[in-house]
Amino acid sequence: MISATFAYVRPGSVDEAVSALADAGEDAKVLAGGQSLTPLLRLRLAYPDALVDVGRIDELREIRDEGDAVRIGAMATHHQVLRDPLVNEHLPLIAQATATVADPAVRHRGTFGGSLAHADPAGDLPAVALALDAVLVARSVRGEREIPAADFFVDWMTSALEPDELLTAIRVPKLGPGWGSHYWKFHRTAQAWAIVGVACAVRRERGAIEDARVALTNMGPRPVRARAVERFIEGRSVSEDAFRSAGAHAAEGTEPPGDLHGSPEYRTHLAKVLTTRALTAAAAV
Ligand SMILES: Cc1cc2nc3c(=O)[nH]c(=O)nc-3n(C[C@H](O)[C@H](O)[C@H](O)COP(=O)(O)OP(=O)(O)OC[C@H]3O[C@@H](n4cnc5c(N)ncnc54)[C@H](O)[C@@H]3O)c2cc1C
Structure with missing residues (x-):
């Protein structure tokens, strides 16, 4: 066509x-x-x-250290993000999830900002941005505004950007000492879209989970934060049982779609299992 x-x-x-x-x-x-x-x-x-x-605007590709955060230019390609030392050191969850996006050809052209602005609930990076409490920076002739990831993904393929706004950068708070993270993606074949994905970051202290952030890919019209899981696991000692019980809450508040790849019931099952796995992997730091 x-x-x-x-x-x-x-x-x-x-x-x-x-x-x-x-x-x-x-x-x-x-x-x-x-x-x-x-x-x-x-x-x-x-x-x-x-x-x-905006492909020729080099200033939109910069990834830089901003002290307690990493600022990723909206036009940084997936390939660039994957290899970036700051991202790998402070935000390995982004690098790990980006490595699962499509194939090398797509990763060389596709951008971090494009993936977020596109607001596809099956995209891997919106859930990661949500789990990491990223802040999205938008510019228009009216000025600049910052949009927390929690407010950015409005509906299916719909972001909070106004038609005249350009997403210029994404500011992501660094994960400090004690934090571990994991993105668990379930897909039919390598390089396919997620049927369900789980982005997870936890902070361990003296054998317990002190902080937890969990967000889900493809469990509704937009990425969703699994607050019930977070509430359940925070303050609990690290154990297989605790992670399994926390995972059981993963589908609360979600609206999983049904399609050729899976029914809502199947996605609900996957969300629970994958959340348990993602928590276990993230806590193994
Ligand atoms: C074969 C294939 C497989 C894929 N598999 C996956 C996958 O497994 N997981 C995954 O997450 N993604 C996947 N993708 C999507 C890929 O990650 C794209 O890179 C991404 O969705 C869009 O990024 P882009 O830079 O190409 O944006 P574009 O295609 O150029 O734009 C997408 C949308 O975002 C808007 N937009 C882009 N940048 C900005 C900006 N700076 N400010 C305002 N609006 C903006 C555009 O107007 C458009 O509406 C796949 C794509 C292909 C072709």
Whole structure:
């Protein structure tokens, strides 16, 4: 299929990009790595009036240390994130989950920010951003605003970004000493989308779980934080039984979809089993 016609703009800076978005009106789309948007255009599931291609704005690719957080430029590719020393040292959960995204070709073009802005509940990185309490930085001609991940994913493929806003960076608090993390993805084959995924980070102290953060992929129209699991496990001694009992709460408050790959009941079962496994792996630090 061939896409509908659209105006094409390729700004050279963030200022130019946000001006172009403001000028283009409600029916403009940002083009990042194009790995999700291009198929939608070709299938005419999306037919924007204008594309603002931010692929040449180098400042959006920077990953830098901000003391207690790592700031990841929205246009950092999956490949770049995977290999980045700061991400690997302070946020191994992001590197581990990113390694499960698609294949090397997609990872060389697709971007961290694009994956979040796309807000696909089956995407691996939204749940990771949610579990890590990331803050998403958006710019428009009206200024800059910060959106906590908890408020960013609004509905199926819908984020809190306004049509004229550009996601510029994602600020992710570092996981300090005592923290362990794990992303457990269940998929049909390697390089496939998650049927269910679990992003988990826990802080161990004197044999107990002091803090826990758990978020689920593909258990509803948006990524969901498994608060009941967190409440159950916090303060408990590390044990197989505790993790299994915590995992039993994983599907509370979720709305798992049914599709060719699994029924809601199957996903509920997976969420419990995978949460138990993810907690166990994350706590083994
Ligand atoms: C074969 C294949 C397999 C895949 N498998 C997986 C997988 O297993 N797991 C997974 O998580 N993902 C998977 N993906 C998706 C991949 O991760 C994409 O990289 C990602 O979804 C979109 O990133 P992108 O940079 O290509 O964004 P684009 O396709 O360019 O854009 C996607 C959407 O986000 C918006 N957008 C992008 N960047 C910004 C920004 N900076 N500001 C505002 N809006 C923005 C666009 O307007 C568009 O609506 C797969 C993709 C393919 C093609």
